[in-house]
Amino acid sequence: MERLAEPLNSMALVLYQPQDVVNVAAIIRAMSNFGLADLRLVEPAAFDPYRIAGIAHHTEPLIERTRRFPTLDAALADCGLVLGTTGRPRVQEYPVYTPREAAREVLTRARQQRVAILFGPEQDGLPNEALGRCHGVITIPTHPFNHSLNLAQAAVVIAYELWVAASGAASHPRAQGEGGASGATPDRVAHAGAAADPALAGTLPAKGPSVPGAGETAEPLASGAEREALFASLEGLLVALYPGGSPARRAQALARLRALLMRAQPTRAEAAALTNLLRHAARACSGGRGGNRSQP
Template identity: 55%
Template sequence: MSASLLDRIVVVLDHPKDVVNIAAVMRAMMNMGLSTLRLVRPDEFDPYRIEGIAHRSGPLIESTTIVDTLAEAVEDCVFVVGTTARARTANRNYVRPRPLAAEMLERAAEGPVALVFGREDRGLTNEGLDLCHRVAIIPTHAEYSSLNLAQAFLVLAYELHLAAVEGGEALPEGRRADRPATLGELEGMYEALQNGLGRIDFFKGTRRADAVVRTLRTVLSRADLDRRESKLIQAIGFEIGNYMDRHQVQADRRPVPGPEGRDHDGSSA
């Protein structure tokens, strides 16, 4: 998928009543790489208030189109997706957001694709849903099924963005990201851990050394350690041993009390 296909996604708000929700949708559009917004007879459209809520939204505000009917807003689109909080009694092509996002981008290669949201207090009308090829339902907890307009839009916009950049946008790495640890480095790490744990008598009773180390191998192998991480864990094992050595030296240097509370050098304890 290509992020450029997001340019062909047309966001349509049908009769939105609250300018705050329009601003929230614009903010989410900018977050998720969407750039085309059409409003069907909004109750209020105040660019000053919108830009105060959705900072740096000036270009999107200027490009927003206001039309009189939903049919007019989607007439140039090759694929129209509506949204609803729950299935209606009429038969519709209901779908979940994740598979829908991939289908929308595939259809966007052919022409504009509309993503339509109804009025905040009542959603899309049945006549509005009649214009839609698919109807998205976002799964929510049964007792709290209703999402507000901005929440619902962000879920669908996120799925679109995710599908558009799949495989093309790497996750950020840590500042000191390193190559994967080699088998030799991992074996050195396990050996240091085993020796260190042995020095503090960790292996006693039912804690057999081979069983404990095998469990550590299982846990740490799931982490896919890099070289730096394996060296850090190896150093923990070494430091346990070093600490025990220092402790033993200090213990050897302490005077040993002699008979009647006197040290071996004859002084009082």
């Protein structure tokens, strides 16, 4: 059991603006069932420790450890890999994982640094701005007749797969055949769509970027705070390059560039180098070449 403590304790479930205290309680119970200990609530509209304890029995230590954050960036500040949960395609492209594929990738990264699985609010799911904080998305394949999953149901599926990946539970005789055989999935990337689906659903997703195996060492990814510093320096360069540009067009350009850099999964050293380069470039542009450029 000792070998499980480190990777599982490095996995955070982050609930963005949860609305139903019953769902929060169900997720806490699932985390207790599957050995997860780090729950983070962002701007929670539904957190009542007394009521949660009455719904999710024997979870008081986990309830006490649950942390609340005023912003998503604050909740992800110390996290390397971040995977969001959604089923609807997006304007930007994201690597797409099944829960089983995601669990393997998360486990590899969790041996080195804290990682996060991000869930959106029940009614509308993760907004595109929140998905912009993610390296990829997790989609749970379901029957097309009724593909929507409740927030807590989705969290249970993902928590189970994290536990299986960490504990090797699938190799136990009783677990053989659970979930069915997993066939090859086509290599593809999620596309287009304006809003987040509150459910995790749809088609079989493609694998995201590969990471080193259990016996190898991967460089730590940039933390959330380091990534946001990089994106702030990128915005500063765009402002310096196009001082008369439209804020709306600049936001669109930033969203595209953010998605590109998140797919690249920059390491801490790479993010620091890019941040410094962009800051120097912005200062050079501001000091040497003004102008009325309007793009983007």
